[in-house]
Amino acid sequence: MGHRYRHDILPDAATLSNFFGFPGDSSLRRCFEAYPAVSICVKVFLIVKFSFLIFLRSHEQLERREQQCKILSETTELMMMKTFQDPQSSAPSFRNLQILEVLAAHGQPLTATEINASLKLPVPTIHRLVGNLEAEGYLIRHIDGRSYQPGPRLQQMMRGVIRFWHQDLPQRDILIRLNQRIGETCNLSIPDGDAMLYVDRVETQWPLRIQLHVGSRVPLHATSAGKMCLSQINDGKLQRYLKRAELKAFTPQTITDPQRLRDALRQIREQGYSTDSEEFVPGMIALAVPVLDRAGELMATVSFHAPIQRLTLEAAMKYLPDLRAAAEELSQLA
Incomplete structure (x- = not known):
């Protein structure tokens, strides 16, 4: 709201006398009558003073409005964050x-x-x-x-998804054909932290078999698939694994010495395949090869295992070309 100042609404002599502390208005009136310039100066001073007070008041009101706008903006932002944020107990956002x-x-x-x-x-x-x-x-x-x-809940979801759709994937046909050529249980597994996870398998028709269902996790250091995976990681990661891993002995044939395991992995990397000679399950042998992605990195392993009473490790080596052909087909699906 604007203000207009007029000469006739300014304080009179009596008011000014009281303002400046004079005992009455006669002395001040006589001063103003004798010196009109003094009267004008006092009135100009009061105009400036009142204008300044109004300016300060307007400035304070402006600051209050700015503060209110800032509070409103922050409140709106918090409300929007709460709107788009799911409760912790609900499904992941x-x-x-x-x-x-x-x-x-x-x-x-x-x-x-x-x-x-x-x-x-x-x-x-x-x-x-x-x-x-x-x-x-x-x-x-x-x-x-x-x-x-x-974590465990995400891993459980992953295994559930794998079980849900693995029957319909082209990889299933590749494993079936491999199983028909070899006659033993064929597996497709992927790295899963400190283990290998079976994501697909075709069982042998023989009654004597090793029961490892889809979703099973097997150790890295004691299986053909696991050692193949370890052979593909760089020296730094392998060193960290060997420092923290518990190289548990599952059978008398399990490699539990870090240096022996390192030497075995070096040989696996050079030859391009991995074996398991009763290292995980007594009386079982296995053979594995890597499945590589387009960048040449290991994404899975394909393997087969059999009881040693039916197939020795030496005899199993004749199926190495079949394994490699299946791994190449699986790589093309990536």
């Missing part, structure tokens, strides 16, 4: 799925910062989401204490 997608795409443990490199979420948000996923069992901490990897 789209952002949670994006986190799992990034982790799966890299195929190795990642820190929250590394996960967020592509998502570009606010730092508190990514840490909160990763923390929630860890608390719910979808992620677990890597041995380094900083990185995250698939």
Whole structure:
């Protein structure tokens, strides 16, 4: 609201006398009558003073409006965040799925910062989401204490998905044909942390067989598939694995000495296939080859196993070309 100042509404002599502390208005009136310039100066001073007071008041009102707008903006932002944020007890939100997608795409443990490199979420948000996923069992901490990897609930989901669709995949036909040529149980497995996970298999028709169903996890150091996987990792990762892994003896033939295992892996890498001579299950032999992706990295292994009473390891070697042909076909599906 604007203000207009007029000469006739300014304080009179009596008011000014009281304002300046004079005992009455006669002295001030006589001063103003004797010196009109003084009267004008006092009135100009009061005009400036009142204008300044009004300016201060307007400035304070402007600051209050700005503060109110800031509070309104922050409140709106919080409301929007709550609107798009799923409760912790509900199914994972789209952002949670994006986190799992990034982790799966890299195929190795990642820190929250590394996960967020592509998502570009606010730092508190990514840490909160990763923390929630860890608390719910979808992620677990890597041995380094900083990185995250698939947790038990996510692994259970993965196995369920694998069991759901593995019957309809072209890879199934490849394993069936391989089984028909060899006559023994044929397996397709993938790396799963510190183990190999069976994702598909075609059982032998013989009544004597080894019962390892789809979804089974077998150790890396004691199986043909696991040793093939270990032979493909670089020396740094292998060294870290050997330091933390428990090289458990499943049979008297299991390799439990780190240096012996390192030597065996070097030979496997050179020859391109891996064997299991009663190292995991007494009386069982196995042979495995790698399934490589387009970049030449191991993505799975294809193998077969049999009781030694029916097939010795030496006799099993004649099926190595069949295994390699199946692995090549599987690679073409990637």
